[in-house]
Amino acid sequence: MTGARAKADRFYSFLAGLALLGWSSALLSAAPGAGFRITPYLQNPSETAITVTWLSEDDRPGLLRLMSGQGIEIRQLRSLPVLARALEYQAGEMIEPDSGLARNLPYLHQQRIEGLEPGGAYRFLVEQGGESAGGQFHTPDKSKSSLRFIVFGDSETEPESAGKFTPWPGAGDAEPERKYLVDQETGYRANLELIRGRSPDFVAIAGDLVESGGEQRDWDEFWRLTAPLASETFLIPALGNHEYFAGPGALGQYGPEASRQAVDRYLTYFDLPANNSGRQAHRERYYTVNWNAVTLVVLDLNNGTPQRSSSDTNWFLLGDGEGGQAPDWKPGSEQYRWLEQALEQAQQNSAFTFVMFHHCPYSSGVHGLPPGERDGEDRLSGRPLRVLTPLFMRYGVDVVLTGHDEMYEHSLVPGQEILPGGKSREHALHVYDVGVGGDGLRGPISGLENPYRVFLAHQDAPEIRDDQGVLVDGGKHYGHLEVNVTASDSGAWEARLDMVYLFPVAGEDGQYRFERRLYNDGTLLVSQPE
Secondary structure, three states, X not given: OOHHHHHHHHHHHHHHHHHHOOOOHHHHHOOOOOOEEEEEEEEOOOOOOEEEEEEEOOOOOOEEEEEEOOOOEEEEEEOOOEEOHHHOOOOOOOOOOOOOOOXXXXXXXXXXXXXXXXXXXXXXXXXXXXEEEEEEEEOOOOOOOEEEEEEEXXXXXXXXXOOOOOEOOOOOOOOOOOEOOOOHHHHHHHHHHHHHHOOOOEEEEOOOOEOOOOOHHHHHHHHHHHHHHHOOOEEEEOOOHHHHOOOOHHHOOOOHHHHHHHHHHHHHHOOOOOOXXXXXXXXXXXXXXXXXXXXXXXXXXXXXXXXXXXXXOOOOOOOOOOOXXXXXXOOOOHHHHHHHXXXXXXHHHOOEEEEEOOOOOOXXXXXXXXXXXXXXXXXXXXXXXXXXXXXXHHOOOOEEEEOOOXXXXXXXXXXXXXXXXXXXXEEEEEEEEEOOOOOOOOOOOOOOOOOOEEEEHHHHOOOEEOOOOOEEEOOOOOEEEEEEEEEOOOOOEEEEEEEEEEEEEEXXXXXXEEEEEEOOOOEEEEEXXX
């Protein structure tokens, strides 16, 4: 049975179960309106608890009904709505009079569900203001022998994504600039549909979820497209520089107060694991998720210190790191000390350690240039983050997941892991830029060498065309990284990493459908039991 067919069968079984309980299945497809501003989505998974979040148009409490996987009601929970003050539209946002966007502030509902069974399968239904919407989930379980998760970055949603075609440079230097075959919204929507059909345990996003973190309309667009997926799987996000960006011109750009307000929108939408930071504002900007044999460490590396120095990843974002809006990450900082403890625990307790953040430290793209403002430099460089590589090596980090350069690039950095007890062994760190979620499809910078690169879609997946010049394979496209983790009978864990691209095929009506294809860059990691 295909993933899509299995998903459809589970969904109709879900509807049948709800009908037995006296609920109308038609309500499940209700679009946000008088009740919901954003339909319910899943957050913050643990073996025994999860969070269901939604936003409503008014302050009426919602009713969450939790059911077993077979549709038997387990409990009811009444929400306590809170006015979402951070989600106010800025006066300068470009909103057309007939756009349909609501100006009133919505109400936030975050319902933590405790006492769940590890590995348990559940369904839920939320009733809000005469509307109903639901979803399904299962909790992590260390005893389970498989896990699938998917990673993308740089979706950068905005209303203008509809009808906006990104530049699509070819591999040849002499080739004129082209536009991609579908617009950005179509690419992102197709990406989400394909991901949903694969039924991942969770979806990680390596930053730049929206175009401007300070523009409410961009967040509206993100949730309009992404909420259906998020009702069936957990979103695990990292902050990108665009989440700190308040908007162009008078909207504030990277000004300290405007940037704070931009990130407050992000923090309003997401309930994330705590890191016990001494600064309240930093407590959900970096965190750890444990799922079966995997530890995923999520970092906020958007602003190095000193400001505008060789260790700064954002020359526009003001602040002193520990005292500014973005937490510092340099050795000795609070985030660095927390990171070392998190990696030590992961090395001892997990088969694989993944680390995710936005800026890619090893890149052939524009952000692979050294930091600065002169020719051959970049003010949003990821290169300063190479200072963290020795720490990643020491604790045997397997994979670093990033975006930022909006290209698919895979690098392999050699080094040594220090094992508990002091022994060392050869180790290789895989670094991925998966920033092709639905915005740009960039090429490399001429003359910039990444000595650790093993695959770059721009060069290593050449376009193949038929006699009529129609593209039949290859090229760079929107997509995501799929990770499948399984346990063998011998007790070893394996992690298979495949970069998926959505290949557009034109129909007779001129519309594109998308085929799931893999780049020739699959990676197999094996973790033997100690």
